[in-house]
Amino acid sequence: MPKPDESPDSGTEKKGITDSVLFSLIGYRLKRVYMQIQPLAQRVLAENDLRVVSFSCLSIITDNPGIVQSELADALQMERSNLVVIIDELEERGLITRKKIPTDRRRYALTATLRGRHLRDRAAAKVRTAEDEVLGWLDEDDRDRLLTILGRLERRTAR
Amino acid sequence: MPKPDESPDSGTEKKGITDSVLFSLIGYRLKRVYMQIQPLAQRVLAENDLRVVSFSCLSIITDNPGIVQSELADALQMERSNLVVIIDELEERGLITRKKIPTDRRRYALTATLRGRHLRDRAAAKVRTAEDEVLGWLDEDDRDRLLTILGRLERRTAR
């Protein structure tokens, strides 16, 4: 059963270099594709003075008004200590607000402002377009399949 | 046409938190899956005193005897300056050898030793097993589909 034609032996193949063993590891493959997309996203987000991580924060805050920092850190799988400066900046720029929660004065409710929500929407559209530079090579079926399969892999986060 | 049943609205969903906009961006999704796999690979490689990057180097050198550092840097898409200490360590541990190339004395031919090749093989097997902790949720078809689709996305590196 001869495979259609697909990749002859393996990946890279710039000047006869092979990475056939690495090529069979998904971690390696995922990273390579991610590293193709990441700089594109970075570039378009920078046009709005956003980094990938601050855009992610703004996006989740937009979709979850009233979320607190430890929940946000949890959602983005990062340390809450590293969130502080990011949240500070988003607040200073008037993209989000921090509001005391009366019932638990340790926590602050984070909410996106109108400006923040609009910026999020514009930025998200730009990132989507940027991603298409890479994704463009896929037809609709492949795109759906990829997202579905990634979804199955993401299921177990807590383990 | 109602989709089978799949993900209700979006991702995370730990405590009502939604990331529906981010969820539609593949960069975000790829990173999340990669970040699930990476620590597992890191852990098993550490058992052999290897980091992900040093394992990658050892693996490519094993498969490409005589490769030189700048080619290796190119294959792994990293700066050649950052390769130096890694190559140094692999050589000190007797996993690879550096040999002057008579025709161009600026370059050194890198070749894996027998020990290096064996370590690579053992380590690769471990990583494969570790990845299965995540990949296990996929059937064979999905696994093939994922690798095929990633292959299509990787095609354009030079652009």
Place this chain on the structure above:
DNA sequence: TATTGTTATACTCTATAACTATA
């Protein structure tokens, strides 16, 4: 006691610039 936000700090990764020896 435990948790939230915070600060300070360390550690890893990656990027850049400059040097040397060769070509």
Place this chain on the structure above:
DNA sequence: TATAGTTATAGAGTATAACAATA
């Protein structure tokens, strides 16, 4: 003049430990 390997260094990104306020 350009390239391979090297060095040193700077900058992100991430992780850890400890603290004050609050629960």
